[in-house]
Amino acid sequence: MREDLFDLPFEEPAPDPELEVREAPPGVSDTSARAAERRVITVSELTAAIREALESRFFEVFVEGEISNCKVWNTGHMYFSLKDERAQVKAIMFRSALRYLKFKPEDGLHVIARGRVSVYEPKGEYQFVCEHLEPHGFGARQVAFEQLKKKLQAEGLFDGARKRPLPVLPRKIGIVTSLDGAALRDIIQVLRRRYPNAHLVIRPTRVQGEGAAAEIAHAVRAIGRVAGVDVAIVGRGGGSAEDLWAFNEEPVARAIAAAPMPIISAVGHEVDYTIADFVADLRAPTPSAAAEIVVKAKEEYCSRIDRLRDRLRASMRHDLQQRRGRVHALLARRGFGAFTGRIGMRGRHAAELSHALAHATREHVARRERQLTRARLRLESLDLRRRLALVRGRLVAADGKMTAAASRRQQRLDGRLRALAGQLETLSPLGVLSRGYALAWNADRSAIIRTAEAVTPGDRVHVTLQHGELSCDVVSVSDTHPRAGNGTPEPENPEPRR
Amino acid sequence: MTDTIKDFESAIAELESVVKTLEEGDLPLEKSLQLFERGVQLSRFCHAQLEEAEKRIELLNERGELRPAPASFGTDEGEKTR
Numbered sequence: 001m002r003e004d005l006f007d008l009p010f011e012e013p014a015p016d017p018e019l020e021v022r023e024a025p026p027g028v029s030d031t032s033a034r035a036a037e038r039r040v041i042t043v044s045e046l047t048a049a050i051r052e053a054l055e056s057r058f059f060e061v062f063v064e065g066e067i068s069n070c071k072v073w074n075t076g077h078m079y080f081s082l083k084d085e086r087a088q089v090k091a092i093m094f095r096s097a098l099r100y101l102k103f104k105p106e107d108g109l110h111v112i113a114r115g116r117v118s119v120y121e122p123k124g125e126y127q128f129v130c131e132h133l134e135p136h137g138f139g140a141r142q143v144a145f146e147q148l149k150k151k152l153q154a155e156g157l158f159d160g161a162r163k164r165p166l167p168v169l170p171r172k173i174g175i176v177t178s179l180d181g182a183a184l185r186d187i188i189q190v191l192r193r194r195y196p197n198a199h200l201v202i203r204p205t206r207v208q209g210e211g212a213a214a215e216i217a218h219a220v221r222a223i224g225r226v227a228g229v230d231v232a233i234v235g236r237g238g239g240s241a242e243d244l245w246a247f248n249e250e251p252v253a254r255a256i257a258a259a260p261m262p263i264i265s266a267v268g269h270e271v272d273y274t275i276a277d278f279v280a281d282l283r284a285p286t287p288s289a290a291a292e293i294v295v296k297a298k299e300e301y302c303s304r305i306d307r308l309r310d311r312l313r314a315s316m317r318h319d320l321q322q323r324r325g326r327v328h329a330l331l332a333r334r335g336f337g338a339f340t341g342r343i344g345m346r347g348r349h350a351a352e353l354s355h356a357l358a359h360a361t362r363e364h365v366a367r368r369e370r371q372l373t374r375a376r377l378r379l380e381s382l383d384l385r386r387r388l389a390l391v392r393g394r395l396v397a398a399d400g401k402m403t404a405a406a407s408r409r410q411q412r413l414d415g416r417l418r419a420l421a422g423q424l425e426t427l428s429p430l431g432v433l434s435r436g437y438a439l440a441w442n443a444d445r446s447a448i449i450r451t452a453e454a455v456t457p458g459d460r461v462h463v464t465l466q467h468g469e470l471s472c473d474v475v476s477v478s479d480t481h482p483r484a485g486n487g488t489p490e491p492e493n494p495e496p497r498r
Numbered sequence: 499m500t501d502t503i504k505d506f507e508s509a510i511a512e513l514e515s516v517v518k519t520l521e522e523g524d525l526p527l528e529k530s531l532q533l534f535e536r537g538v539q540l541s542r543f544c545h546a547q548l549e550e551a552e553k554r555i556e557l558l559n560e561r562g563e564l565r566p567a568p569a570s571f572g573t574d575e576g577e578k579t580r
Contacts, residue, residue, distance in 0.1 A: 197553040305544045308513050312537040317522040319530050
């Protein structure tokens with residue numbers, strides 16, 4: 001077939017007309033005359049004819065060869081050559097077709113290319129327009145797998161140093177898988193059985209089909225953002241190589257590598273290895289196994305702690321037994337008699353000390369009690385003071401009322417006093433004096449003179465008048481009734497003594 | 499030796515050294531008792547930590563929200579109803 005392609009231009013049955021044209025002598029009439037019978041065509045016509053011949057003849061061919069000079073232009077189209085030992089053909093693969101390849105074409109790759117032959121007229125070049133490429137000898141997927149594996153390995157994503165240890169005690173276990181797959185059921189069953197109080201956060205995702213890889217990657221990133229998830233299982237149950245394919249794609253690998261917590265991959269069965277397995281911090285052969293791995297740490301710790309506790313108790317018991325044994329051995333020794341004496345002495349000393357201690361303690365307690373009593377008294381007095389203030393307040397109020405009452409009473413008393421004073425006035429001897437009577441006092445004013453016999457001539461008497469007083473000397477004394485009594489000196493000498 | 503316990507791992511490490519020290523013996527009685535008490539405290543702490551996680555199953559949806567999974571979730575019964 002290839003032979004045919006190359007031979008095609010030379011298969012024209014007629015002798016080369018153009019050759020004859022060129023050989024003819026330069027004569028106008030001559031040329032035009034011969035052109036008519038020789039059927040001259042233009043370059044474009046020729047090229048178009050070639051194109052038509054090639055494209056109709058080779059509209060779908062499968063070509064086996066090796067890729068070389070492979071280059072993807074920034075238009076997204078890939079230009080390359082397909083070659084074998086003896087020949088090569090230029091080829092192009094458009095972006096639209098390139099997109100569907102599961103692997104990246106590269107130089108030296110042995111492939112089977114499906115496509116058509118086309119002619120690029122401006123340059124007179126024919127080329128193979130590749131619709132699909134498939135690695136020869138093994139599947140495209142395998143090539144892609146090897147390629148991605150090599151690439152990520154070169155980046156160090158599989159390095160043992162990158163692998164994070166699983167949490168000792170996972171607080172929250174993330175699960176990225178399909179909701180209706182066997183994987184989820186298996187994982188939950190194992191956890192239910194062996195770690196009943198596990199906290200699971202499940203991020204459902206499609207795990208196969210077109211776009212599954214992007215979804216898984218998205219789900220891994222989403223679970224990475226959930227606070228507290230400290231380990232996540234990413235996987236699915238068994239299936240065909242095609243079913244598991246999403247776990248071989250780069251986005252999934254990248255998401256796993258970038259996850260903030262350790263990831264356990266659990267894809268398919270024991271024999272299935274995916275790129276995700278290489279990137280994950282730990283590969284579990286199956287989803288159930290992944291769950292077992294997660295709980296294993298917990299169970300191991302449980303039994304380790306139990307063992308440690310047993311040893312702790314045993315060694316303490318042993319320790320005490322030994323000490324007891326030593327004590328018994330000592331007691332059994334003969335030298336112990338002297339020892340007991342010393343112990344007795346110590347015992348007395350101890351008793352004394354304890355007595356002193358008890359005494360000191362009592363003393364101390366008593367002191368404290370006294371302090372307490374004082375404090376209580378102070379406290380009570382404080383209370384008393386408050387009550388005092390209260391009473392004082394009431395007292396002031398009462399005082400006010402009382403003052404008012406008192407002043408009313410005083411007024412009443414005052415009135416009575418004045419009345420009494422009036423009465424007193426009328427009873428007073430001074431009142432009598434105002435009516436013209438006078439009082440005669442003896443010399444030393446100790447008595448009022450009522451009878452003439454009370455004095456003798458020559459005595460000094462005092463006479464009290466309404467206004468003033470007289471001192472008089474008795475000239476004579478007559479025994480007559482006061483009616484004739486002229487003994488009373490006339491106020492010829494009204495010189496008041498005061 | 500302090501009373502505080504940093505985390506599970508340090509607790510288990512300390513418990514191990516406590517047990518070892520006790521097993522080697524030759525300690526004053528007070529020290530033995532002290533170590534024993536510390537050991538008991540540590541093992542209790544570890545057990546408590548082991549049982550601490552909450553029994554719960556949650557689903558993380560597209561909007562990043564956590565929703566409790568239905569009770570039958572993950573059981574055979576749950577499988578059938580889905």
